[in-house]
Amino acid sequence: MSSVLPDGRNMWIRAFYDFNPEEAGYVGWTNESGQVRALRELNDGDLMLIYGASSAQTKKHMRSHVLGFVEIEARPIRDFEKASEASQLEKKNSGEANLWTYALPIHRAWRALDKLSIERIAPVTYNRAAGQGIGVWGQPLTPDEIATALKIKVTEFALKNPLTD
Numbered sequence: 001m002s003s004v005l006p007d008g009r010n011m012w013i014r015a016f017y018d019f020n021p022e023e024a025g026y027v028g029w030t031n032e033s034g035q036v037r038a039l040r041e042l043n044d045g046d047l048m049l050i051y052g053a054s055s056a057q058t059k060k061h062m063r064s065h066v067l068g069f070v071e072i073e074a075r076p077i078r079d080f081e082k083a084s085e086a087s088q089l090e091k092k093n094s095g096e097a098n099l100w101t102y103a104l105p106i107h108r109a110w111r112a113l114d115k116l117s118i119e120r121i122a123p124v125t126y127n128r129a130a131g132q133g134i135g136v137w138g139q140p141l142t143p144d145e146i147a148t149a150l151k152i153k154v155t156e157f158a159l160k161n162p163l164t165d
Contacts, residue, residue, distance in 0.1 A: 010046050011146045015053035015135030019067035021109040025082030028100030035102035044074045051118040053135050066116045071108040079103050110154035
């Protein structure tokens with residue numbers, strides 16, 4: 001990744017239960033109001049630093065750790081427009097088919113190679129007590145936190161296109 005964000009771009013943190021953008025291909029909200037708010041606050045090309053939610057749905061080794069980054073497109077979609085068939089089936093089988101259906105597509109994604117605590121990367125923005133709110137809504141990082149986050153070693157991976165793959 002670059003050592004600085006291009007002008008007009010920002011970085012947000014957001015908690016996920018799992019990190020599989022190569023299959024899901026989107027960042028989602030259960031309620032349309034979450035998608036509407038995101039479209040008001042996010043721009044094309046903004047990055048989200050994804051960390052593991054501190055909940056039973058998240059594998060223990062992922063909780064509160066940086067999982068990776070996604071670059072979003074600021075346009076509304078529904079989850080099924082980007083998710084692979086396997087991802088949709090997994091959501092259905094886990095009883096989550098009606099969750100995170102209002103979405104923004106992921107343009108690019110990177111997996112973190114280092115195991116780092118979100119508290120270490122975002123000590124000002126991340127607040128354990130506000131974890132659920134950050135997980136649902138996201139929160140913009142400070143310039144110093146962005147600089148720290150951009151130093152994380154990552155590997156980019158290809159996203160699947162459900163219409164062609």
